[in-house]
Amino acid sequence: MRIDRFMSLQAGVSRRDVKLMLAQKRITIDGVVAQDSQHVIDAFSHVRFDNQILQDNTPRYVMMNKPVGVVSATKDEQHQTVIDLLDGDDRSGLHIVGRLDLNSSGLLLLTNDSRWSRRLMDPKNKVTKVYRVTLEKPLTDEYISAFADGMYFGYEDITTQPAKLKIVSEYVAEVSLVEGRYHQIKRMFGRFRNPVLALHRERIGQLLLDPELKPGGSRALSQDEACQIS
Numbered sequence: 001m002r003i004d005r006f007m008s009l010q011a012g013v014s015r016r017d018v019k020l021m022l023a024q025k026r027i028t029i030d031g032v033v034a035q036d037s038q039h040v041i042d043a044f045s046h047v048r049f050d051n052q053i054l055q056d057n058t059p060r061y062v063m064m065n066k067p068v069g070v071v072s073a074t075k076d077e078q079h080q081t082v083i084d085l086l087d088g089d090d091r092s093g094l095h096i097v098g099r100l101d102l103n104s105s106g107l108l109l110l111t112n113d114s115r116w117s118r119r120l121m122d123p124k125n126k127v128t129k130v131y132r133v134t135l136e137k138p139l140t141d142e143y144i145s146a147f148a149d150g151m152y153f154g155y156e157d158i159t160t161q162p163a164k165l166k167i168v169s170e171y172v173a174e175v176s177l178v179e180g181r182y183h184q185i186k187r188m189f190g191r192f193r194n195p196v197l198a199l200h201r202e203r204i205g206q207l208l209l210d211p212e213l214k215p216g217g218s219r220a221l222s223q224d225e226a227c228q229i230s
Contacts, residue, residue, distance in 0.1 A: 003029065004037040006047065010054045026050050043113070059113040061226040062086075062094065063207070066108040067215035068198075072099035082108060085216050097121065098129070098180060098204065106131070106201035107209040110218075120204070120229065123161070126178040127205045127229065131185060133173045134198035143167070143192065147175065151188055160184060174202075205229030 004018040007027065019037050021027055027034040028048045029041060041047060047055040064082060066072065071079045074095065079102065083091050097109040097117040111117055120127050147165040152158070163177040175185055186196045202209055207229045213219065 001041065002037065003027065003034055003039045003041055003047075006041055006054075007049070010047075011049060021049070042115075057112070059116070059226075060094065060111060061113070061116070061221035062110040062218055063210060063213070063221055063225075064108045064110065064218040065209060065213040065215050066100050066105055068103055068105050070216070071102050072096050072108065082110070086110075086218060100199075100201060101183065104199040104201070105215065106199075107204055107207070108201070109204065109221075116226065121180075123179050128176050128178055128203070129180060129201060130203040131175045131177075132168070132198075132200045132202055133175055133185060133189070133196055135171050135173065135189060136195040136197055137192075138170045139167045139173055139194075141167075143173065143189075146191070147188060151191060153181075153187065156181075160188065163188070 003022075004015040007013060007018045007021070008015055013021070015037065018027075022034055022037060025033045026049060028046075029039060030046050041055075044057050044059050045055060047053070064085065066082055069079070070085065071081050073081045074083050075081060082096065083094065086094070093112040094110040095112070095114070095117065097111055097120055100106065100108055109117075109120070119125055144165050144167070147163040150160045150162050153160070158181070160181065161177065161179050163175060166174040166176075168174055177184070185199060189196050205228065207221075207225055210219065
């Protein structure tokens with residue numbers, strides 16, 4: 001938002017008073033004296049008024065190895081949530097980037113940076129997600145072409161974007177896709193009447209799930225890791 005609106009909300013002053021404060025060089029943004037009342041700040045701009053810090057947020061990016069049986073939600077009355085798995089000091093302000101359902105596991109991202117999460121989840125950016133899928137029945141080459149062609153789902157009147165399926169073994173496939181529609185992978189295998197026994201996300205973009213993370217474990221992403229997938 002604009003700095004004059006921010007100051008009005010945070011300091012309880014009129015926008016006319018904000019212009020006077022700017023003229024008196026009493027407001028700094030990221031260490032630089034602010035001069036324009038229309039200067040736009042974001043959630044992570046450092047804003048100081050006189051000797052008072054009004055905003056000093058730090059972007060946070062967290063990788064988790066989500067276990068089966070935990071929901072991708074901030075609150076749930078019936079199940080343990082991924083937020084519950086974090087240490088108390090690490091929970092504040094985080095939201096989930098690309099959910100995994102209750103019975104799925106693997107790489108899950110959490111952040112307080114909404115712009116970053118929107119970039120990752122926007123289908124136009126075609127960020128690839130890679131899953132390891134264990135099935136009840138054997139796989140055949142027919143699956144490869146069907147996933148590559150996309151599948152039509154009449155309920156939503158949509159055709160899925162092309163997905164890549166690699167047969168790892170008789171009952172295990174690696175599936176790569178750039179969208180994440182509701183239970184998409186399970187529904188695509190459902191066309192073959194082949195139930196999914198396990199679904200594990202291994203990669204988002206170039207970011208691999210850290211093999212050192214046990215189920216339920218988490219760690220902060222480095223700045224380089226956060227940048228390479230956004």
